[in-house]
Amino acid sequence: MDLRLPETATPLAQLCAVSKSYKTAGGHELKVLDDIDLAVGRGEFVALLGQSGSGKSTILRCLVGLVEPSTGRVLAGGRPLAGVNRDASVVFQTFALYPWLTVAQNVAVGLMSRPMALAERDAAIDRAIELIGLGNHHAAYPRELSGGMRQRVGIARALVSQPRLLCLDEAFSALDVLTAENLRQELLALWRTPGGGPDSVFMVTHNIEEAVEMATRIVVVFPRPGRIGLVLENKLPYPRDARDPEFQRLVQLIHDAITRTALPDLPPETATAGQPISRARPRMEAIPLVAVGQILGLLSILNDAPELSNIYDISDEIGREFGDTIAIVKAAEILELIETPKDQVRFTELGRRFVAASGEERRRIFAAQVFKLRIFHVLLALLREHEAVDADQVIHEIATALPYENPERSFETMVAWGRYAGLMDFNAKTRKLFVPGAEDLPAEIAG
Numbered sequence: 248m249d250l251r252l253p254e255t256a257t258p259l260a261q262l263c264a265v266s267k268s269y270k271t272a273g274g275h276e277l278k279v280l281d282d283i284d285l286a287v288g289r290g291e292f293v294a295l296l297g298q299s300g301s302g303k304s305t306i307l308r309c310l311v312g313l314v315e316p317s318t319g320r321v322l323a324g325g326r327p328l329a330g331v332n333r334d335a336s337v338v339f340q341t342f343a344l345y346p347w348l349t350v351a352q353n354v355a356v357g358l359m360s361r362p363m364a365l366a367e368r369d370a371a372i373d374r375a376i377e378l379i380g381l382g383n384h385h386a387a388y389p390r391e392l393s394g395g396m397r398q399r400v401g402i403a404r405a406l407v408s409q410p411r412l413l414c415l416d417e418a419f420s421a422l423d424v425l426t427a428e429n430l431r432q433e434l435l436a437l438w439r440t441p442g443g444g445p446d447s448v449f450m451v452t453h454n455i456e457e458a459v460e461m462a463t464r465i466v467v468v469f470p471r472p473g474r475i476g477l478v479l480e481n482k483l484p485y486p487r488d489a490r491d492p493e494f495q496r497l498v499q500l501i502h503d504a505i506t507r508t509a510l511p512d513l514p515p516e517t518a519t520a521g522q523p524i525s526r527a528r529p530r531m532e533a534i535p536l537v538a539v540g541q542i543l544g545l546l547s548i549l550n551d552a553p554e555l556s557n558i559y560d561i562s563d564e565i566g567r568e569f570g571d572t573i574a575i576v577k578a579a580e581i582l583e584l585i586e587t588p589k590d591q592v593r594f595t596e597l598g599r600r601f602v603a604a605s606g607e608e609r610r611r612i613f614a615a616q617v618f619k620l621r622i623f624h625v626l627l628a629l630l631r632e633h634e635a636v637d638a639d640q641v642i643h644e645i646a647t648a649l650p651y652e653n654p655e656r657s658f659e660t661m662v663a664w665g666r667y668a669g670l671m672d673f674n675a676k677t678r679k680l681f682v683p684g685a686e687d688l689p690a691e692i693a694g
């Protein structure tokens with residue numbers, strides 16, 4: 248039986264046509280959210296999923312008033328929100344506790360801006376501490392607690408003000424599996440008990456199963472710029488069983504939606520008649536912000552454990568969150584070392600040669616593949632014309648070519664890849680990019 252109160256028409260929190268742009272470190276405009284319409288109604292448990300960097304945290308922060316949208320409106324209880332939403336609290340992944348304060352004092356921080364009598368305050372703190380199972384730890388310091396207990400303090404601090412809307416930003420992802428599952432169940436019970444906890448929950452997560460286990464509505468954000476990609480109602484009764492076919496169907500739907508946008512099965516590109524023949528591909532591709540070591544790690548996992556064939560299993564194996572795994576897989580894919588039909592991940596012929604090769608040969612293959620990426624092609628053409636190129640000029644080129652990427656971070660990644668490939672080097676003092684010595688370049692690139 249569902250004990251939730253019926254939903255009322257006015258959402259607790261709402262984004263209306265919200266867009267958000269940031270200025271990056273180099274002063275470039277980066278649009279991270281585009282025209283987001285999203286509401287959290289009374290009694291709802293909404294989960295927000297999406298790749299890393301798709302804008303999930305920014306949406307959460309806009310919703311509670313921690314970040315102001317560039318355009319669009321934020322409403323709380325149907326009225327324009329000015330400042331922070333006092334009916335909402337946020338639990339962050341990092342616990343964010345003060346190490347010099349006790350559990351009770353840390354929880355009290357959640358009431359800081361609320362005028363109330365001392366006795367009322369103490370009663371609220373006791374209630375929140377009891378509610379979240381920290382009864383014997385009022386006077387303990389964070390360092391004396393396990394990760395799970397610390398996150399309980401984080402949740403108690405969020406609940407102490409009795410918010411109507413509880414927001415969770417990857418709140419369980421730093422916890423071990425069992426602790427996370429216990430906390431999820433307790434939180435669900437709190438939300439489902441009328442008057443027990445928050446009316447509504449808004450949860451940002453990378454974990455698809457977690458979303459299907461908990462949420463009544465699941466929203467998938469598509470990236471660059473962040474926009475609403477998929478909305479699913481989840482009417483499965485609680486407690487939910489991960490083996491239920493409907494549970495599995497929802498997981499698969501979400502999984503497909505996320506991988507499809509990150510790793511689309513595109514037809515191979517063909518040369519366009521009349522265009523000059525170039526070794527670079529015509530399409531301008533973003534560089535996933537991953538280290539060369541992560542790509543090499545993925546390839547060695549694929550090589551050592553050929554039975555791991557889909558992104559899910561691989562994500563578990565490398566111990567990264569799904570969104571991060573996708574970025575690593577994408578990087579290996581644009582280098583043509585792997586291919587990803589549907590949600591499968593497998594070596595290409597070149598990838599097989601790469602893992603079997605010596606260090607020197609690997610660099611040569613890597614260099615030839617990097618050279619095919621249009622953005623590198625542009626950069627290497629610049630480097631051929633000038634002895635050294637200013638970092639800011641390159642960052643500007645990236646910002647122009649890839650308007651939805653963070654140009655400074657893309658630059659750092661390109662330098663790291665280019666260094667590994669022996670194609671370029673960077674002097675952080677002079678902020679100049681240069682070619683390490685043409686005689687060292689692989690023959691097909693030096694010409």
Ligand SMILES: Nc1ncnc2c1ncn2[C@@H]1O[C@H](COP(=O)(O)OP(=O)(O)OP(=O)(O)O)[C@@H](O)[C@H]1O
Binds near residue numbers: 270271
């Ligand atoms: N204060 C800021 N200044 C500049 N860029 C920012 C700022 N905050 C976020 N961004 C950028 O906005 C984009 C979206 O970030 P956000 O943290 O909302 O994504 P996310 O989906 O929550 O990512 P993750 O899952 O990795 O936490 C990223 O490219 C990020 O680098």
